[in-house]
Amino acid sequence: MALAGSLALALAWWTEHALGHVPCGLCLWERWPYRVLVGLGIGAMVLPRDAARPVLWCCMPVLLVSCGLSVLHVGVEQGWWPSPLPECRAPTFHGGTFAERLASMPARPAKPCDAPTYLIVWLPVSMTALSGLYAFMLLWLVPRGLKVKGRFRGRGRKTIQ
Numbered sequence: 001m002a003l004a005g006s007l008a009l010a011l012a013w014w015t016e017h018a019l020g021h022v023p024c025g026l027c028l029w030e031r032w033p034y035r036v037l038v039g040l041g042i043g044a045m046v047l048p049r050d051a052a053r054p055v056l057w058c059c060m061p062v063l064l065v066s067c068g069l070s071v072l073h074v075g076v077e078q079g080w081w082p083s084p085l086p087e088c089r090a091p092t093f094h095g096g097t098f099a100e101r102l103a104s105m106p107a108r109p110a111k112p113c114d115a116p117t118y119l120i121v122w123l124p125v126s127m128t129a130l131s132g133l134y135a136f137m138l139l140w141l142v143p144r145g146l147k148v149k150g151r152f153r154g155r156g157r158k159t160i161q
Contacts, residue, residue: 001059002041004138005034008131015119015127022111025085026073030131033066037138056146063139070132076113077126083113 012031015021040059044052076083111117116126125133 001037001056001138001142002045005037005041008034008134009038015117021117021127024111024113024115026069026076026083026113027111027117027128029085030066030069030073030128033062033069033135036062053146056142059142060139063135063142066135067132067139070128070135073113073128074126074132077116077128079114085113 009031012023012027012034016023037059040055040062044055047055072084075081116128118124119127119130
């Protein structure tokens with residue numbers, strides 16, 4: 001789980017800093033479950049096996065939250081519903097002088113949440129949808145990985161637990 005969360009965060013960092021994609025407010029929220037996964041995975045690595053299993057089961061609700069955030073963001077990208085975050089909406093300026101309006105503008109322009117970012121140009125699947133598919137795949141793999149026990153017993157190899 002620590003490696004899976006780190007991989008997702010590394011991809012987000014690479015697309016932001018190497019490719020120059022600007023994340024929106026919902027994109028930043030979608031990174032939090034992966035940060036929690038890294039923490040849970042590291043915690044499971046340092047704990048004894050009997051204590052690590054419940055910690056790894058705690059990854060399941062975290063991955064469900066990640067899937068939910070992805071569905072929410074895909075819905076915003078597709079125009080099915082508005083974003084719940086105020087930073088995803090265009091700023092409105094009321095009255096004041098031109099200098100006051102300029103002073104109230106953010107230093108770095110934000111990306112609107114309804115503008116999808118495509119990592120693979122020829123594949124019409126946004127990074128948000130890819131993140132949701134990745135979280136769903138991990139959600140499917142966690143229980144299967146925790147149930148692997150004694151598969152190679154009696155064949156001269158160590159037991160996988």
